Amino acid sequence: MQDTLVRAIGAYVNIRCMAAVTTHLVEEARRRHDTYPTATVALGRALTGGILLGGLLMGDERVNLQINGRGPLRSIVVDADAYGHVRGFVRHPHTQMPLREGKISVKEAIGAGTLQVLKIQTNQKEPYRGIVPLVSGEIAKDLTAYLVNSEQVPSAVALGVYIEKDTRVAASGGFIVQALPGAQDREIAIVEENIAALPPCSEMILNGLGPRDIIARVMEGITIKFLEEKEISFQCRCSKDRVIRIMIALGPEEIRDILVKEGEAKASCEFCKQNYVVTGDELKQLLEEIEAMPESPEP
Structure with a gap:
């Protein structure tokens, strides 16, 4: 079944909710990066959080999450757009921590640190940047703290990843629910009670619930208007053309040096582990094309 994101809003109340099932895209990330279980869960939660925040964007906007900690994982970087595409990596993919009460402790793997969120628009020189200290290290509560403190939107975020004994991702997903201006305390209390009674997201997905079902559980007691459902995927923006543009930016002297020392140029994308080779x-x-370019006039 294809991974999907669903957006909904209360038909008569100012509360919105998004839910996503991300099992396949997180499994693809695990396979590409060869992550060990602790790193898989951490990266999977961050990728799911990125997809959900991307669902709040419009047009060509992108959101970038950077989690930096003092633990063995060190950092997680995720990049998502408004179209349901996400990519990401963890600095140390072979991180594996001891189980705590039978559960993977992402908090210990990340350690104390910060969450930085960048919102990037193509027509803006500088992205919007928000930085908050990690309040949990389990990622969902950290995203909640960012939305509440930096964006001033009362929110709740839940994320979950379930790993099989053979390290494959069996279930992954999450939701965001937000109280918009005009939401009443009684309506917010209903949602809070619903969330408190929910099992983990990964458990709901393992039991066959999809994004619409999860939203129905979160918003139970409130009439829901579903707005959008779209497919989501792990998709990188890298390409050989981008690598060649980087080579051009290095300049002819650097290219000549690579030719002499290496005979060819090799590059690997951090986000997806795709390898590229620019032959001799x-x-x-490239050198011929650069040397044939007219020189820029002096200012």
């Missing part, structure tokens, strides 16, 4: 013949052609 391609480098020579």
